[in-house]
Amino acid sequence: EEQHHWRNVARLLDANIAAFAQFQQLDGQMNRVAARVVHLGDQLEAVNTPRARAAEAHTLMMHFAHYLTPGDEGTGAKITNSGAEEPDPGRGAESPVLGDTPQQIAESADVIQKLYLISQELPAGKFEGAKARISAQHDRVERELIVQFVSAQRCGEGARMKHLAGVLANFRGYNQCVDAFIEEMQHGIMRDVFGEIVPLCKRAQDVIQEVFTAPDQVMTKFVINIYQGQLKEHIQSRLSPGGLGAPPGPGGVGGSGEAYFNNLYDLYTKTMHLSQQLATFSMDQTLLPQLTKTIFQPHLQVYSSSEIRFLKERFSTILQRFYQSKGHKKTQQSTGMKEIRLHLQDVLGATGLGSVEGYDGESFLAEEVALSLLHETKTALARCTLLSSSNAVATNAVQIYNLLTNALINEYVDYAMDLGVAGIPSGEVKSPPHLTFLTVVQQASSVLHLLHKLLHDTLLPLVIASPEHSGVLQRKRELVQRVQQRLSAGLERLVAAVCLYTRHLLHTHQRRTDYKPDQDNMTIAGMSPACQAVVRWLGTVTQQMDGCLDGHNLDTVRLELGTRLHRIILEHLLKYEYNTTGAMCVICDVNEYRKIVSGWRLPLISSLFDTMHTLCKLLQVSPQNLQIVCSGDQLAGLDRTVLASFIQLRADFKTAKLGAHFK
Numbered sequence: 001e002e003q004h005h006w007r008n009v010a011r012l013l014d015a016n017i018a019a020f021a022q023f024q025q026l027d028g029q030m031n032r033v034a035a036r037v038v039h040l041g042d043q044l045e046a047v048n049t050p051r052a053r054a055a056e057a058h059t060l061m062m063h064f065a066h067y068l069t070p071g072d073e074g075t076g077a078k079i080t081n082s083g084a085e086e087p088d089p090g091r092g093a094e095s096p097v098l099g100d101t102p103q104q105i106a107e108s109a110d111v112i113q114k115l116y117l118i119s120q121e122l123p124a125g126k127f128e129g130a131k132a133r134i135s136a137q138h139d140r141v142e143r144e145l146i147v148q149f150v151s152a153q154r155c156g157e158g159a160r161m162k163h164l165a166g167v168l169a170n171f172r173g174y175n176q177c178v179d180a181f182i183e184e185m186q187h188g189i190m191r192d193v194f195g196e197i198v199p200l201c202k203r204a205q206d207v208i209q210e211v212f213t214a215p216d217q218v219m220t221k222f223v224i225n226i227y228q229g230q231l232k233e234h235i236q237s238r239l240s241p242g243g244l245g246a247p248p249g250p251g252g253v254g255g256s257g258e259a260y261f262n263n264l265y266d267l268y269t270k271t272m273h274l275s276q277q278l279a280t281f282s283m284d285q286t287l288l289p290q291l292t293k294t295i296f297q298p299h300l301q302v303y304s305s306s307e308i309r310f311l312k313e314r315f316s317t318i319l320q321r322f323y324q325s326k327g328h329k330k331t332q333q334s335t336g337m338k339e340i341r342l343h344l345q346d347v348l349g350a351t352g353l354g355s356v357e358g359y360d361g362e363s364f365l366a367e368e369v370a371l372s373l374l375h376e377t378k379t380a381l382a383r384c385t386l387l388s389s390s391n392a393v394a395t396n397a398v399q400i401y402n403l404l405t406n407a408l409i410n411e412y413v414d415y416a417m418d419l420g421v422a423g424i425p426s427g428e429v430k431s432p433p434h435l436t437f438l439t440v441v442q443q444a445s446s447v448l449h450l451l452h453k454l455l456h457d458t459l460l461p462l463v464i465a466s467p468e469h470s471g472v473l474q475r476k477r478e479l480v481q482r483v484q485q486r487l488s489a490g491l492e493r494l495v496a497a498v499c500l501y502t503r504h505l506l507h508t509h510q511r512r513t514d515y516k517p518d519q520d521n522m523t524i525a526g527m528s529p530a531c532q533a534v535v536r537w538l539g540t541v542t543q544q545m546d547g548c549l550d551g552h553n554l555d556t557v558r559l560e561l562g563t564r565l566h567r568i569i570l571e572h573l574l575k576y577e578y579n580t581t582g583a584m585c586v587i588c589d590v591n592e593y594r595k596i597v598s599g600w601r602l603p604l605i606s607s608l609f610d611t612m613h614t615l616c617k618l619l620q621v622s623p624q625n626l627q628i629v630c631s632g633d634q635l636a637g638l639d640r641t642v643l644a645s646f647i648q649l650r651a652d653f654k655t656a657k658l659g660a661h662f663k
Contacts, residue, residue, distance in 0.1 A: 064115055064130070109167045112141045142173040150180050153207075161211045169213065178218055181211075182225045193234045194270045197226060198277050205281055220283040227291040231271070235295055238263050257310050264299055265383045271295070272386075296387075303387050304396050307380060311400060314376055315407035322369045326362065330415065363436050365416040365443040370408060374454055377404040381458050394466035401459050401472065408451065409479055413444050414486070421490045429500040432537065437494045438548035441487050445553075448480055491557055498541055499564045505533045506572045515582030516651060531589035538565070538596045555602065562597050562605030569593060570612060579651040583620035590616050611638070615646045623652070 116138040119131045145168050152160040168177045185204050204222050205215075212218045239260065275288035293300070323330050377400060384396045420440040425433050455476060463469045509530035527535070541561075549557060569590070578586060594609045614635055621629050629635065630643050647653060 142171050158210045232295050311403050318372050363439040370447045373408050394463040394468045397462040398468045424493045424497050433497040435544040437490050442548040495561050503568050506530050509533045515576045515578045535592050558600040566608045578619040587616045618646045
């Protein structure tokens, strides 16, 4: 079995060797045949190429012969709707150029295109007529191809459009074909420009990808045509003097100036958003910003100066309307305090508001005016961020902010503070001074807070990386410090006026019999008329302070007022002599004063009036108990001369020989 197996293996090996030899022989024969086929192909090509060229030359010569026929160069063949050429009876017969089928159209167009190229190489002279006729026919064929392309576009025949675009690719009028396509795509639309452009571009891109061999270039041209065409016309019509808004002129602005800037901001924002949407299409991504800049360049070049001019007049208009609503004519800031007071006497007297010392509580500050100025500024800063170049944003933003501070603080708040201070009487005060300056302080503080919020929320993010940042913060600190100093000076003057009027009330309403009544007229002790008047007055002052001031400002004013009132009341009490009934009356008076200042929650002021109340008890206590009261906790730390000065006011000081207690 093993020998039989090995014989089979040997036989198979021999068969394999024979098959491999046959395979090699066959492969060699196939290589020889292939070489012969290639050689025959080369020979056929060498024969066919000259023949094809000769046939093509023969065809071109036959067509060219038709154009050598002399005739009127201004006439030519008419092209029917089917694409075939009709001979013109006024001149020699011409070769039919266009056929009916796509293949005929391509071949005919190829013929006229080659004839045109050949004619350009012919010398002038005897071929001049032929050149002119070929050129005219070339133009007619080109126009007819474009007409057929537009017709196919209107019928939605994408395959035919692609074929015609491929034929026109060799013609000079290929760009005219693209222009015709773009014009036809935009025909009958663009009522809502910004709303229709993106859907239109999506439809156009689908067609362009199907029809044209260089879709990116055609899409780019399509977008350029939209931006420089209907979009630019729409924007110019909106921003032109005859449109909805007109640019502010040097003579001033009205409502049209505001409309112009609103339209400019709105249109630029929409255009930037449109560019972001179109960035997803196949085109040069750097093109859209350039197109946007080109459209708005005439407006962006003058934006900064126009914005500044508009804001100046806008701020002035807001302030003038406010003063007109108050029936007030604003004086110049350069006038002194005396001139302002005289002006107030004339104006406030004419408008029925009273004298300078009391002009019906008008502060000439309103929160809505400040909010209007701040709103205009915030809107202008938003426009500045969008419309200014990157290296001019910080500078323009600071100019806008400086305009705001000049109008809001220098012209509005400072003027109100001048009027408020001018309305505070000085010298002898015989009528209650208006407390309007407290309202001025409240509203001025509110304005500073709003200004601070605008600065940190809107301006500083625009200038934080620029050299303007430190300068803005420095000017803001100086501005706030100046306003606070002026408010402090006004409050000090108001506190002085309140104290002077309090002294006037005590002087005019206090009678000597209030504290030393006759024996026949003794009644139950109570508040004196002077105390009643002072308490009513201080109640009004306290209520006004609580409503207009808060925090540290309120405590500071209360402390200053309480200290001065204590001194005034103490000096007032030292002018009178007291019997037992009068002592009870003055204790009641001082107790009412204590009630007023106790609501201020200032330990120092409360301690001063508590001590005054205890001193008044020295006027009523029996002589035997004087020493005990004087050595009490509240009076132990006082100078003995103060105690003696109070005891000397007792009616029985001499008769009871009370001075001996202080020897």
